[in-house]
Amino acid sequence: MKLSLGPLQYFWPREHTLAFYREAADWPLDIIYLGETVCSKRRELGTRDWIALAAELARSGKQVVLSSLALIEAESELGVLQRLVDHGDCWIEANDLSAVQLCRERGVPFVAGPTLNVYNHHALAMLMDDGLRRWVPGVEQGHVLLRELREAMRAEQREMPELEVIAFGRLPLAFSARCFTARALDVAKDQCGFRCIDYPDGMPLATREGRPFLRINGIQIQGEEITDLGPELPQLRELGVDVLRLYPQAEGMAEMVAHYHLARRSPVAPPRIGARNGYWHGEPGMRVPETT
């Protein structure tokens, strides 16, 4: 099994980000996803910086994939996507249909990201004809659906692409035209002051009973819980999962990568260090309180 570092979902200061990836170059990772997937206003690293970082990390032997925005609204955002695709040296993580189409038009291989909405074998096969090489299913899809999809592919004598599953991190649940960080701080979206840089793991949102519930991350909403599929590794293996995705968190990523590196080489499942991902088991994604 390969290990990947998913794209950075948060907004970190430039030096912090560069130092993080400098360290990551030495971690036992196979694949690193780079780029801004949440908000185009986050420009501590510009497109040129991400591409330069990609070249640097590729020299350390990792496969580097350039990730695209999940929601593209402005012409300028489309321009950035065009530059990523035209760069040509890296696969693209296509997080919306715009990226799929540009890759298809240019013949650039792509990874279907978790926000692309691929739910069945037929859609997957069509995207493979368009250049899809690896697929990260959306957060809702658990082992039963993936097993059915794999069997359906086999029945139609289609090869599966590489299958990458989100193993560790806060799940990306929703995207909006609205910036929820700006709203929480009562500033206009266009005058946000890039304040999400103050929340390196997002902004906690709790219920009125004080129960941690969601994370606000600019225009994105995440689940509060940091999910961990470590204990399910035997099942993931049996299902033919090729890549485990770990999403960057502000603290402790080196240890987390080391933990998964050890786990992938061991026949014994590791203990759970994060939250159980209900989606994987066909349940609500979050842990639902038993009593009120």
Place this chain on the structure above:
Amino acid sequence: MQLVCPAGNLPALQAAIDAGADAVYAGFRDQTNARAFPGLNFSDDELRDGIAYAHQRGRQVYLALNTYPDSARLPQWYAAVDKAAEFGCDAIIAAEMAVLDYATRTHPALKRHLSVQGSATTAPALRYAHERFGISRAVLPRVLSIQQVERLCEGSPVPLEVFAFGSLCIMVEGRCQLSSYVTGASPNRHGVCSPASFVRWEEHDDGRRSVRLNQVLMDRFEPREPAGYPTVCKGRFEVGGEVFHALEEPTSLNTLELLPRLAQAGVAALKIEGRQRGVAYVGSVTRTWRDALDRYRASPQDWAAQPRWQSALSKHAEGHQTTLGPYHRSWH
């Protein structure tokens, strides 16, 4: 511009047609559409009757097949496409690739509209759906500003439909997992957001009420405070020590004042949201927009949003509030 109105059931379909809808959109009574609520939608016979009613009056019926089937359930969606063709629907509204591809290959004469759940916000995304599935129209997600809608109208390979009025989904449609995170049931897979079976109201001794979605507290209301339906995005939560509608207030989208700009941009159709709303809503909102559109067509230079239209629409808005939402840059 065409006026496309919601038909949650046969009486609503008739009300919309009678009030001047150019087209209505409807769904089967199952998970093949994004409003799979109990008591809503159409049986085969009702849909046949509805289509006959609309066609006798020169109007159209679109069938929403806008959910995302997994591999095992694909045959059910394919069968729904077959029925749409057999019953004489004027178009299907779909987002899922396998469904669109099946319709393209099996019933090429049946028109295909890309649903809002397809989340196509750019010319390349629209190009993909056009080249791959030969769509003849796309419904834009409610995330673009009016300037972006205008720009997209210029670069789109197909005519565009935009949301004009109704309950405001603030997340990118087709890509919101908030409901399934809490309940396990999802808009994309099951056609439901915050299903009623997971909603529990609690009356407290002091007259206050709490509402939970699968045990998770969504909001608490003062004794006489109006309480809306508990979708996650419209609950009140605590962020940074303050309790407020952290994601969105209960409010409705209303673009009436943008009508001339939408028309000049070349928008092909205006969509009214609300298949879950009653006949009174459908009739009144359709009549109001029909009047506004007819007056614009008769005399575009003199057109202005009339107070009586706005007041009629406000009556049907969530929390009696309306917003231009993402059409307006300062929305936050």
